[in-house]
Amino acid sequence: MEIIFLGVGEAFDESVPNTSMLLTTQSEGRAVTLLLDCGYSVPPRFWQQGLDAETLDGIWISHFHADHTFGLPALLVRFWEQRRSGELYILGQQGIESFVRKCLDLAYPNFYPRLRFGLRFKEVEPGKTVQALGLSWSTAVNDHPQRNLALRLETGKKSLFYSGDGRPTIETGSLARRVQLIIHEAFNLADSVPGHGTITGCLEMARVAQARTLALVHIQRQVRKERLQEIKSLASSVHDLEVLVPEVGDKLII
């Protein structure tokens, strides 16, 4: 499984794009390509990858905040412009279909019926595992002002957890159990910002879950500017777990 960090930023960072990952894995003998979240500053980073318009198979939306969703209209309309024909999955929580329709309609009124390719929506609510694109998708609710679902993705051999936004909960801790990679929102070092993760809290969660690797993303812009070295030193001082602080464009293979 290959993960490219298209963005690792929070909502209002002037220099780091919104958190979003491009993921490629093998399933049932073919490559599957997914985008995890699609904020407003993500599409240019996606286009810079130079992928064919048919390559992307699915998009996961963790929650409905703009820094995780408002890139969707641009992405979809450029696919139309490129004459994409293949169906595109969009997965997320309850209400994902009406949210995406509304979002596209606000950005490009009456465009939805003109898309030549189909959108296949799938809700992945906690408590049941959904099979889509040859992968297993499971979710749990974490602590964020807007309802957010943390995601666990499994192929036969590989497993990944992505928090979206929010502080870990008992449910997301269980969801991450023994996963290979946790990508977690870590807004602040240790100070408590309600509804957001912290670096110390994520370390604790990843240890308890016995994950192999933890990647810290969505760090608050001022913290990232002023304390990145401190955070990186903290990450490299951890020995019972691999801790990464990815930069935009970094590639990870698990």
Ligand SMILES: [Zn+2]
């Ligand atoms: Zn966010």
Ligand SMILES: [Zn+2]
């Ligand atoms: Zn949010």
